[in-house]
Amino acid sequence: MLRSTLALTCAVSSLTLAQAEExxxxxxxxxxxxxxxxxxxxxxxxxxxxxxxxxxxxxxxxxxxxxxxxxxxxxxxxxxxxxxxxxxxxxxxxxxxxxxxxxxxxxxxxxxxxxxxxxxxxxxxxxxxxxxxxxxxxxxxxxxxxxxxxxxxxxxxxxxxxxxxxxxxxxxxxxxxxxxxxxxxxxxxxxxxxxxxxxxxxxxxxxxxxxxxxxxxxxxxxxxxxxxxxxxxxxxxxxxxxxxxxxxxxxxxxxxxxxxxxxxxxxxxxxxxxxxxxxxxxxxxxxxxREDTWSLAPSVMKGTSAAPRPLGTADSLLAPWQEGFAVTRSGEDGLTRLDFYDPAQNQWTDGLIFSDDDRPGSALFTATVETDRRGAPIAATPFLLIGTSQESRPLASRAPRLYTLTPSDMTAPEAIELGTPIKRPIDVSITAFGQHRDSVTGADLVFAAASPASAGIYAAGVAPQDHRRLVWSDQPEFTGRPLEDITGFATCGGHFFAGSANALYRRIDGPRPQWTVLSNLRVDPAVRQLARRAGFPWRGMETLGALHCGTAKGQPALVFGLHNAVLSADLERGRVTVETDLRDLALTDQGLAVLHASLERAATLNQQTEQEEVVFGLSFTLGDAASTMSADPDGSPSTGYLLSRHAHPTETVFSIEAIDLKGKDAATPFGAVTGLAVHHQPRAAQAAIFALGRNAALAHRPLGR
Structure with a gap:
C-alpha cells in the first residue's frame, strides 16, 4: 500500500486552510x-x-x-x-x-x-x-x-x-x-x-x-x-x-x-x-x-455527632453552598435535617434540625446578591433559602414559610412568612425559588413561589442600609389560577420566567413589574395530546418539572418536563415542541417499562451554543416488576437515572444513564435523582457532577475535559 501524506496534490495549492473558501x-x-x-x-x-x-x-x-x-x-x-x-x-x-x-x-x-x-x-x-x-x-x-x-x-x-x-x-x-x-x-x-x-x-x-x-x-x-x-x-x-x-x-x-x-x-x-x-x-x-465511574460519598449517617438517623421516603434536596453542598432530608422520626457536605474533605457536618411543626425541604436554593433593591452594587452576599411544607390542620391559619441562612450566621436561620395566613385546612408550602436581575432597575431579586396558587410569587432584595437580610414584598407579584402551583423559575434570554403545569409566564421588569402568559399549556395541542396519553392517576395531577434555560435549534429556549415528555418553548411566541417521550426513551435506552416519568433537577455540563449538554435527574414509576431496575426486598429501587440532553444547532439528542447508588456505604437505596449540581473544586484541575438520591445517598463522578 502506498503511504503518502495528504498534502501531496492539494487542489488549492497556494492557499492556507484559513484563506480557502473550501x-x-x-x-x-x-x-x-x-x-x-x-x-x-x-x-x-x-x-x-x-x-x-x-x-x-x-x-x-x-x-x-x-x-x-x-x-x-x-x-x-x-x-x-x-x-x-x-x-x-x-x-x-x-x-x-x-x-x-x-x-x-x-x-x-x-x-x-x-x-x-x-x-x-x-x-x-x-x-x-x-x-x-x-x-x-x-x-x-x-x-x-x-x-x-x-x-x-x-x-x-x-x-x-x-x-x-x-x-x-x-x-x-x-x-x-x-x-x-x-x-x-x-x-x-x-x-x-x-x-x-x-x-x-x-x-x-x-x-x-x-x-x-x-x-x-x-x-x-x-x-x-x-x-x-x-x-x-x-x-x-x-x-x-x-x-x-x-x-x-x-x-x-x-x-x-x-x-x-x-x-x-x-x-x-x-x-x-x-x-x-x-x-x-x-x-x-x-x-x-469520560472518567464516568460514579463514587458514593460517605453515608450522611456517618461522621456526624448526632445519633443514627434513619432516613425516610421524603425527597432530599441539594444546593451548592460555600465550597460544598447543603442537603435537606427527612427522617423517619418526623424531623427534617439540614446537613453540609465538604467535597474536599469528603465528609459531612451537622447543620440544623427542624421541628415537626413545619418541614423544610420543599425547596432549596442558593442566591448570590450583588446589587441592592435600588440597583446599586454591593459586595456579593450569598443566601441559602430553605422552603417549608406545612400540613393542613383543622382551625389552623398558616402562611407559606421559608428560612434564610448566611455564612455569617449558620446557627439561627431567619424565619419568613409570606403574605397573610391561609385559614382554610389546606397544605401550605414553598414550591420553588429563583433569582433574576431586573433589566430596568438593576436590582438583584430573589423569588419564592408558594402553594396553594392563591398565595402567589413573592420577590425579595437587600435594602441599601442592610445587606445581610432579604426584604420580602408584602404582596405577591403574581397569583396563579386555583390548583395551579408554580414549580419552576428560569432566567433566559434576559427575561425571567415561571412555569406551572398549565402555563409558562414571563415577567415584565420594572418598578411595577407585571407577569404575562408566554404559553398556555392547557390549550396547546401537543401538550393536550400528551396529557391524554398520561393515563390515571397522573392525568390532571401533573406538575411541571425542572424548568431550565437551554437551547433548541441554536436559539435560547425554555426546556421542561411535563406529561412523561421533555418539551421546549421558544422565548418569543411560546411555541411548544415535544422533544422526546421519556417512557419510550427509558424502554429503548434502559429496558425499563415505565408508567410515569418526570424531570426533577437540571445541571449544565457544557453551555456552548453549538453543543450544549444538560443533565436532568429522573423519577420513574415502573410498570413492570421484571424490569432491569434492581430493587431491595422492600421494593425500594437501588438505581438512579440521569437524562442527558445534547442540543445541537439542527438536532437535539437524548440518552439515559444509570447510576448504581446502593453501595456498601449508602444509607438506603433510591430511585429518583432529586438533586444535581456541578462542583468546581478550588485549585482543582477538574470539575465533578454530584447527584443526590431521594433518600439522601450522594454520588459523584469527574467531568471529562
Missing amino acids: VRLKNQPYGEDVRQQFDLYLPDEVSGEKRPLIVFVHGGSWQSGDKRQAWTKRRLFLDRGFAVASLNYRFWPDVTAQGMVEDIAAALSQLIDGADQFGIDEDRIVMIGHSAGAHLVSVLGTNERYLEAAGLSFDDLAAIVSLDTGRYDIETSLEGVSFSPFGGGDSALFGNSLDEWRDVSPLRRVVDGENHPAFLVVAAADRPESDLRTQVRPFLSRLFGAGVQSDFYRAERRSHVGLFQRFGRENDPTTKTAIAFMEDVFARRQASK
Missing part, C-alpha cells in the same frame, strides 16, 4: 491502481476544535460509479462542521468484493494517518455507503479482519450508515446459485466458496459483545419485500441481539436511486435522520470516554 484535496492516492484515490473536502471555517469525518462510498453494482457522486452531498455536511471524503475503489471483475473492502480500509487508514494535519476527530468517523457501497461499508463494520490488515480496528469507526442494500447475507441472496471460478456472475463476485461468501456477509460477521460501530440501516420505498424479509430485518435483528447500537429508517416515497440523489439536501428526511443518528452516536462515545 479546501479540496483531490485525487489523493492510497494505492498503486488508478482507481485507488480519494477526495477530501474541509470546511472553510477553521476553528481550534477537531471536526468529525464522513467517508462516502459510492454504489454502482460493484462494477461502476465514481467518487464525484458525493460532490453535491458535501456542502450541507461542510456547513455543519464535518470534513467529507469520497473514495474510488477497484471494480469487479478486476477484484472481488473482498478486494473492494480492502481498498476502502486502506483509504480509511490513510485518512486517519492525516487526522492531526487536517483537524479530524478520530473518535467521530462515519462511513456512508449507498447500494453496493452500503454493502461494502457494512462488511467493514462487521468483519474486523479488513480493518486489522490496514492497521485499524472497530474502535476507529464510530458509525456505519447503510443506504439501501439487499446484500447483508450473500448466502441467502444467492441461494441456488452454483460456484464458478470462470465468470460465474454474482457468485464469483463474492468469491468461489461458501466461506468467501460468508466473509463478506455482514449478517454472518456480527459477534455478540464485539465493539462493532453503530449502524443506521436505511431501506428505500421500492426495496422488495423479499429483501426486507430475508436480508434487512434479519440483519437488524442480529445487530440488536448482539447489543450493537442500531436503528432502522424506511425512506418513504424515495426510490433506490432517488434516495441517494436527494441525500445531502437541507430538507431531506433521510439526511436529517442520518445527522441525528450520528450526533447521538458521537454523544454516547463522548460520554463513554
Whole structure:
C-alpha cells in the first residue's frame, strides 16, 4: 500500500486552510491502481476544535460509479462542521468484493494517518455507503479482519450508515446459485466458496459483545419485500441481539436511486435522520470516554455527632453552598435535617434540625446578591433559602414559610412568612425559588413561589442600609389560577420566567413589574395530546418539572418536563415542541417499562451554543416488576437515572444513564435523582457532577475535559 501524506496534490495549492473558501484535496492516492484515490473536502471555517469525518462510498453494482457522486452531498455536511471524503475503489471483475473492502480500509487508514494535519476527530468517523457501497461499508463494520490488515480496528469507526442494500447475507441472496471460478456472475463476485461468501456477509460477521460501530440501516420505498424479509430485518435483528447500537429508517416515497440523489439536501428526511443518528452516536462515545465511574460519598449517617438517623421516603434536596453542598432530608422520626457536605474533605457536618411543626425541604436554593433593591452594587452576599411544607390542620391559619441562612450566621436561620395566613385546612408550602436581575432597575431579586396558587410569587432584595437580610414584598407579584402551583423559575434570554403545569409566564421588569402568559399549556395541542396519553392517576395531577434555560435549534429556549415528555418553548411566541417521550426513551435506552416519568433537577455540563449538554435527574414509576431496575426486598429501587440532553444547532439528542447508588456505604437505596449540581473544586484541575438520591445517598463522578 502506498503511504503518502495528504498534502501531496492539494487542489488549492497556494492557499492556507484559513484563506480557502473550501479546501479540496483531490485525487489523493492510497494505492498503486488508478482507481485507488480519494477526495477530501474541509470546511472553510477553521476553528481550534477537531471536526468529525464522513467517508462516502459510492454504489454502482460493484462494477461502476465514481467518487464525484458525493460532490453535491458535501456542502450541507461542510456547513455543519464535518470534513467529507469520497473514495474510488477497484471494480469487479478486476477484484472481488473482498478486494473492494480492502481498498476502502486502506483509504480509511490513510485518512486517519492525516487526522492531526487536517483537524479530524478520530473518535467521530462515519462511513456512508449507498447500494453496493452500503454493502461494502457494512462488511467493514462487521468483519474486523479488513480493518486489522490496514492497521485499524472497530474502535476507529464510530458509525456505519447503510443506504439501501439487499446484500447483508450473500448466502441467502444467492441461494441456488452454483460456484464458478470462470465468470460465474454474482457468485464469483463474492468469491468461489461458501466461506468467501460468508466473509463478506455482514449478517454472518456480527459477534455478540464485539465493539462493532453503530449502524443506521436505511431501506428505500421500492426495496422488495423479499429483501426486507430475508436480508434487512434479519440483519437488524442480529445487530440488536448482539447489543450493537442500531436503528432502522424506511425512506418513504424515495426510490433506490432517488434516495441517494436527494441525500445531502437541507430538507431531506433521510439526511436529517442520518445527522441525528450520528450526533447521538458521537454523544454516547463522548460520554463513554469520560472518567464516568460514579463514587458514593460517605453515608450522611456517618461522621456526624448526632445519633443514627434513619432516613425516610421524603425527597432530599441539594444546593451548592460555600465550597460544598447543603442537603435537606427527612427522617423517619418526623424531623427534617439540614446537613453540609465538604467535597474536599469528603465528609459531612451537622447543620440544623427542624421541628415537626413545619418541614423544610420543599425547596432549596442558593442566591448570590450583588446589587441592592435600588440597583446599586454591593459586595456579593450569598443566601441559602430553605422552603417549608406545612400540613393542613383543622382551625389552623398558616402562611407559606421559608428560612434564610448566611455564612455569617449558620446557627439561627431567619424565619419568613409570606403574605397573610391561609385559614382554610389546606397544605401550605414553598414550591420553588429563583433569582433574576431586573433589566430596568438593576436590582438583584430573589423569588419564592408558594402553594396553594392563591398565595402567589413573592420577590425579595437587600435594602441599601442592610445587606445581610432579604426584604420580602408584602404582596405577591403574581397569583396563579386555583390548583395551579408554580414549580419552576428560569432566567433566559434576559427575561425571567415561571412555569406551572398549565402555563409558562414571563415577567415584565420594572418598578411595577407585571407577569404575562408566554404559553398556555392547557390549550396547546401537543401538550393536550400528551396529557391524554398520561393515563390515571397522573392525568390532571401533573406538575411541571425542572424548568431550565437551554437551547433548541441554536436559539435560547425554555426546556421542561411535563406529561412523561421533555418539551421546549421558544422565548418569543411560546411555541411548544415535544422533544422526546421519556417512557419510550427509558424502554429503548434502559429496558425499563415505565408508567410515569418526570424531570426533577437540571445541571449544565457544557453551555456552548453549538453543543450544549444538560443533565436532568429522573423519577420513574415502573410498570413492570421484571424490569432491569434492581430493587431491595422492600421494593425500594437501588438505581438512579440521569437524562442527558445534547442540543445541537439542527438536532437535539437524548440518552439515559444509570447510576448504581446502593453501595456498601449508602444509607438506603433510591430511585429518583432529586438533586444535581456541578462542583468546581478550588485549585482543582477538574470539575465533578454530584447527584443526590431521594433518600439522601450522594454520588459523584469527574467531568471529562
